[in-house]
Amino acid sequence: MLSTRGQKNARSDAMASYNNKQKEPYHKATNPTGEVNFANAVNYLIKDDIMNFMREQKNLIEPVHLTYNDGPAGSFRLRNAMATHINETFNPTFEVTSEHVTFAPGITALNEMVAKNLADDGDAWLLGMPCYGAFNYDLKMTTGCDIVHVTFGEVDQFGLCAVEKYEAALISARKAGSRVKGLVLCNPHNPLGHCYPVETLKALLKFCDKHKLHLISDEIYALSVFKTTDAVQPAPFTSVLSIDPTDLIDANYVHALYGMSKDFGAPGLRLGCLITRNQELTNATRAIGRFHWPSEMSSAVTIRILEDRTFATELLERGRKMLAESYALATDILNNAGIKYYKGGNAGLFIWMDLSPFLGTPTKEKDGWALEKDLNTRLSKAGVLMSSGAPYHNETPGWFRLVFSREKDLVEEGLRRVIEVVKDMKNTSSGVMRLDLEFEV
Amino acid sequence: MLSTRGQKNARSDAMASYNNKQKEPYHKATNPTGEVNFANAVNYLIKDDIMNFMREQKNLIEPVHLTYNDGPAGSFRLRNAMATHINETFNPTFEVTSEHVTFAPGITALNEMVAKNLADDGDAWLLGMPCYGAFNYDLKMTTGCDIVHVTFGEVDQFGLCAVEKYEAALISARKAGSRVKGLVLCNPHNPLGHCYPVETLKALLKFCDKHKLHLISDEIYALSVFKTTDAVQPAPFTSVLSIDPTDLIDANYVHALYGMSKDFGAPGLRLGCLITRNQELTNATRAIGRFHWPSEMSSAVTIRILEDRTFATELLERGRKMLAESYALATDILNNAGIKYYKGGNAGLFIWMDLSPFLGTPTKEKDGWALEKDLNTRLSKAGVLMSSGAPYHNETPGWFRLVFSREKDLVEEGLRRVIEVVKDMKNTSSGVMRLDLEFEV
Structure with missing residues (x-):
């Protein structure tokens, strides 16, 4: 009924993440079990500044x-x-x-x-x-x-x-x-x-x-x-x-x-x-x-x-200051937990995080990319949304993009869940990284 | 340097009407010689209602x-x-x-x-x-x-x-x-x-x-x-x-x-x-x-x-009421001037106006469509913008789309200019329509 290109579009997963209503997001007081979105690259840290500016406009x-x-x-x-x-x-x-x-x-x-x-x-x-x-x-x-x-x-x-x-x-x-x-x-x-x-x-x-x-x-x-x-x-x-x-x-x-x-x-x-x-x-x-x-x-x-x-100018400066703080917060947690990440970054809203040690052992039936997908499913079930390396065409499996430009509570809770998930994985992992199992945020 | 399709896009006239800054529009008091836009189908008659509504929103x-x-x-x-x-x-x-x-x-x-x-x-x-x-x-x-x-x-x-x-x-x-x-x-x-x-x-x-x-x-x-x-x-x-x-x-x-x-x-x-x-x-x-x-x-x-x-509901009702009034105003002027138009319309923001009697006589070198274009150029020079029949794939040349959903002053001034232009054309026209040369709005 559709054209050839229309059928191709209809089969695409381009809208997949928006097909269903978004779950109620995490809020420390009102929805502590809500979803933590580390996937969408939005700088939420300057939200109030923009909202206030807009409200002031006549x-x-x-x-x-x-x-x-x-x-x-x-x-x-x-x-x-x-x-x-x-x-x-x-x-x-x-x-x-x-x-x-x-x-x-x-x-x-x-x-x-x-x-x-x-x-x-x-x-x-x-x-x-x-x-x-x-x-x-x-x-x-x-x-x-x-x-x-x-x-x-x-x-x-x-x-x-x-x-x-x-x-x-x-x-x-x-x-x-x-x-x-x-x-x-x-x-x-x-x-x-x-x-x-x-x-x-x-x-x-x-x-x-x-x-x-x-x-x-x-x-x-x-x-x-x-x-x-x-x-x-x-x-x-x-x-x-x-x-x-x-x-x-x-x-x-x-x-x-x-x-x-x-x-x-x-x-x-x-x-x-x-x-x-x-x-x-x-x-x-x-x-x-x-x-x-x-x-x-x-x-x-x-x-x-x-x-x-x-x-x-002030908004951009404030954005950078808030990003620096949130990056420091998130990377402190990662470092304390022994989770590695790409350390060359000083821009953008994300940390390229190496969870490859927690993938488990690849088999003939299940390669590293399949294990990456499994880990992402587990993270999602634990209430943390993140993009993983496969769609980003990373050269090796197990990397995840953590959007850290979020409120402090949310960064802490999201990373607590990430650590909780990879802690479980550690037992079955072939990885060699140190994971501080006692870590709490 | 561009792709084949890019070159085709670059040659297109799709942006032609927006390439230059718009001229200062007609305003009875402040810009009486300004341009009258009968081309863009916008219902300007409910502008204030929407603006007021938006200003009221908290x-x-x-x-x-x-x-x-x-x-x-x-x-x-x-x-x-x-x-x-x-x-x-x-x-x-x-x-x-x-x-x-x-x-x-x-x-x-x-x-x-x-x-x-x-x-x-x-x-x-x-x-x-x-x-x-x-x-x-x-x-x-x-x-x-x-x-x-x-x-x-x-x-x-x-x-x-x-x-x-x-x-x-x-x-x-x-x-x-x-x-x-x-x-x-x-x-x-x-x-x-x-x-x-x-x-x-x-x-x-x-x-x-x-x-x-x-x-x-x-x-x-x-x-x-x-x-x-x-x-x-x-x-x-x-x-x-x-x-x-x-x-x-x-x-x-x-x-x-x-x-x-x-x-x-x-x-x-x-x-x-x-x-x-x-x-x-x-x-x-x-x-x-x-x-x-x-x-x-x-x-x-x-x-x-x-x-x-x-x-x-009220906005839509008001829109229809204002359209009825403006349509009556515009068609009264057209009828008085002996300009014909399509009389079956009772919806939309436009009058399909028959200016074919004022095209002049087609020649071997210049057919009716070329004459329509000439007339549109003259209208534009007289300060009235309108779409003509050619791009609308009309079956015969000489028709123009008049957007009447404009302020009273503007409708009157625009039509005064249209009549002024076609009055000049009457002398050279092969048309048979009555044109009241004495008409003034």
Whole structure:
């Protein structure tokens, strides 16, 4: 009854996590057995700040916001407000204007739109491992494109040597007939929380230029870089917009994505934007924007936030401070429990946690990935939701993405449950890690 | 540098009307030479009612609206509120629930999404002439689908005889190799403002069943049906949801579209929804919903409007009353000026106006469609924006869609300019209509 593509969409699990009503969430006083969501990457720590700001606004919605206003790319005022924000915080080498900025309802939409406009059915995108799990939907589901996942093994994927790994993967994919059209980075990295050093970015731009690849840089966590003693001399965030492309690459091949969902704690706004100097890509993306038309209500809120530079700056600073505190809280608990995690991260809302020692022993019937899934089911039954490594294309099984940007009580309770579950696993585990069984949060 | 489809998108004129900043609009006191927009179908007549309602709301935005909430199909609360509204106003033969309702940022998005999920690349859709101009983008631009436009000649396209015309077009298209997958109706009709009588709808459902066609009924103007003495015994609005499909068609082939843009005067919300009993279509549409994720801010506003049944009912009643008044005002002016228009309309926000007598004489070099374009350019230069018949696939040139749901001053000034322009044309015209040259508004 449906088209071939419709049937494929109907079979997809893209909506799986939203099909049922969400369970009542954990609350220390009112719902102590409620679910702890460590899965959705939302910075809940600045929720009250945004709510208070919104409540203070007078006449937030103006009559123009009821109309089609300036069309699907976002109003000139919205695009100007974002351009100003980018100019003040991303250190671009050119003055970003409303002409470089195109809005859509979230970067999720823009991933699809830009992938389609730059790549045809059957073309492919390079992506390092691990990567943001939903790229699998965003870049492939409706585009007909493939993803070439790049393994790094023992090589630091943020170092200069990583370029060789990308190049080897590209050459091998092209030999196998793949038409790779670009490299997609998430910087700061999701799920590793690591920023790409400027020298690595420059080398990657050169690499893209050499092979006529587009570079799409998803910078949605750009301003969520926080202080931690875990990472040794961590790289600060460097936007691709802040690197002079002269002698590196044609600026028409460099595209950044940003939005309100992470740094500003408001994914419900559904506002993301493409920032590019490629006029043709801007035109193409705006042309299909009618199918991805952002809300003028969200625009009204965002204009207020971004035009109030004092509030925006303070909100971002407070966000980083709260992230640093919550990261310290969560990692203290993990360290005390002897649970390892990726220590290079100083950005984003997540800790990439190594639960591989608690998977149990793989068998012929049940490999590590199946055991990872089992562990996730047990965690879920214990009331903790988390993304695991498989959809994030981690190279080895047993890793979990812990979103730590949650209230203190919730972080403590969630981790108590995680530790409770892996404590049970310890007995059957082939792992070698120390687990302090006496630990209590 | 772009993909083949990206280049096609970049060349599209879909964003043309939004590329430049809008000119300062007409205002009797402050900008008497400003532009009069008779093009965008927005019911400006209820603007103040909505604005006042929104200003009265306490704590409109709640913390949950900052989050991903229940995902891309719209929150359960939003879908329930819409289901209740539909149950109260559309007289459905089954109880519409949140499970039948799927939101996206406007029907524009849903046209594309549903067209893709029901039809493959190269498949086609049946559409009567004239039709809503943007179907050309929505159903074709990114879907790879074609449109088979159906001519009616002297036959009443709202009468039972129209079915023969649809059938003839279908058979002829299929003979020519076209894979027609469905019929798209806009009911009430855009641009004619006519509602489909229930008997015609039943006959069309039977026709769809006979040929295994889906029926997509765009009912965005459903509750904007107003009183006028122009239309003789006008049909009331009948939703396809209110027709018992038993003995007519499998309910899985019947789909309605509705939203907040027209009856509720708020296209800036970007909230439209699909209402269908086809679970597979719902699943497929929700699965790609991540790329068309509506705003939680818009959701918050819409929940308040739809849950306040007294306000919603009064707003709709007031909208209809204001439309009746403005229609009477505009048609009085047209009648006095001797300008003809389609008199069967009693719904929607537009008058389908016949300016064909003022086109001038077609020549070998310049046919009627070129003359229509010329006339539209002259109207635009005179400060009146209007859609003309060509993009609406009218059967003959010279027709214009006048959006009359505007403030009294603006309707009068806009029509004064229209009359001024066609008065100049009269001298060179081959038309036979009476034009009262002395008319002043």
